[in-house]
Amino acid sequence: GMAYKDIPVTIASAPVSINVKEVPNTKKPVTYTGAVGKFQFDVQLDKLSCSTDDALKLKLLIRGSGNLKLIEAPVFDLPKGLEKYDPIVIDSITGRTTAIEGFKQFEYALLPTAPGDYEIAPIMFSYFNPATQQYESIVSQPIHLHVVLGKQLPANKKDKLSQFHNYNRSINAQNPFYAFGHAWYWMIMLLVGLFLVIQLTKHKWQKMWSAWIDKRNNRSNRVALKRMKKAQVFLDQKQIELFYEEVSKAIWLYLSDTLTIDLASLSKEAALEKLAARQLEQKIIDNVTAVINDCEMALYAPSIAEHKMQQTYQDTIAIITHIENSKK
Known part of the structure; x- marks a missing residue:
């Protein structure tokens, strides 16, 4: 066959000038976190009705072209009674191609802690559009969530528990020593109950996380x-x-x-x-x-x-x- 020999050769490319402009400070929205490009923004909640035993998924989806890798999650607050965990970030940019189009998704796990009707206020995403040289903002629609009580004490058991507390208060008023012991007793019971709640919540979160991992693995295949x-x-x-x-x-x-x-x-x-x-x-x-x-x-x-x-x-x-x- 043909023989060949590798010969090292040093070459240099012509210098390239890059003009990098700063985004303007005037009229910069307080919700701006560094996004530059042209984007669409959507907010979705997987359930609009649930119980306090359920876990919810809140998805913030940013789609378009620009510095997707550098975009941070829009800041938002939840009403009291809803807890959120750190988001799972998914995007379509691998960093191995020259493409700058795609999406970035922030997926939050939400846990309702009390029954009731909740409103997740509109969430705003702001970015600087180089084509128009202006800041642009997209605001989502408010989301209404109805939460019912999960597997907790029914009303009649709560009434009996209330009567039991009233009975103990009447005894405590007559016996200061018993009141001191009673306080310690309920403090210990409170700590035990808190420990059980933490363990149950941890177990629920681990099951939810495991199910999400399985779903993600199946999808990846x-x-x-x-x-x-x-x-x-x-x-x-x-x-x-x-x-x-x-x-x-x-x-x-x-x-x-x-x-x-x-x-x-x-x-x-x-x-x-x-x-x-x-x-x-x-x-x-x-x-x-x-x-x-x-x-x-x-x-x-x-x-x-x-x-x-x-x-x-x-x-x-x-x-x-x-x-x-x-x-x-």
Whole structure:
């Protein structure tokens, strides 16, 4: 065959000037958190009626083009009686392509602590639009939520409990020593009750989190295989760049969902470390490294990457299949 020799060559590109403007300080909304571009904003609650035993999902979806990676969650308050937890952040930007369009979603878990009718006030998202050179704000509609009492003490038991408290108060008024002991007794009972509530809430949250992880993993498998079907089309058509771009999206998004690593923190090192912790076969871990390296190489040397397309496709399918089987 033909022999070749690698010769290092140093070249330099022409300097590139970038003019970065600051966003104007005049007329800046108090709700502005750094978003620049053109966006749509939507707020959704998965249930409008529930009980105090239920957990809710509040989704804030930002879609459009701009600095999606840098956008922070809009600030909002909830009425007393609704508790929120730190959001799960999902976005469509992998950082491996030049695309700046996509979405970013902040998903909050809400827990109602008391029955009643609640209104989640309109939530405002503000951004600077370079096309109009103006700040623009989008305000969601208010959301009304009806909460009923869950599996707690029924009314008749509450009445008996109230009578029992009144009976104890009458005894305490006559016997100061008993009142002192009674206070300590109820303090201990309060601490025990508080401990039980914390444990039950923790158990409920863990079940909800586990169910969400299972749903996310199932979704990640379907999405990855769907992308690989698209990659198969590009493979058959010998479209090198589109093939590797689709494989890159498939493997990175699959690893992010399966290993529960936020896309902002996802790297080759972080993914390999978590895969090793799962005690997967070394061959699979090596395949992950090879696929990621091949996708990166295709950006700079597509002619060299062309002959690896079939192997890259097979390795990626093997990775997804093996990891899915290891979950069973």
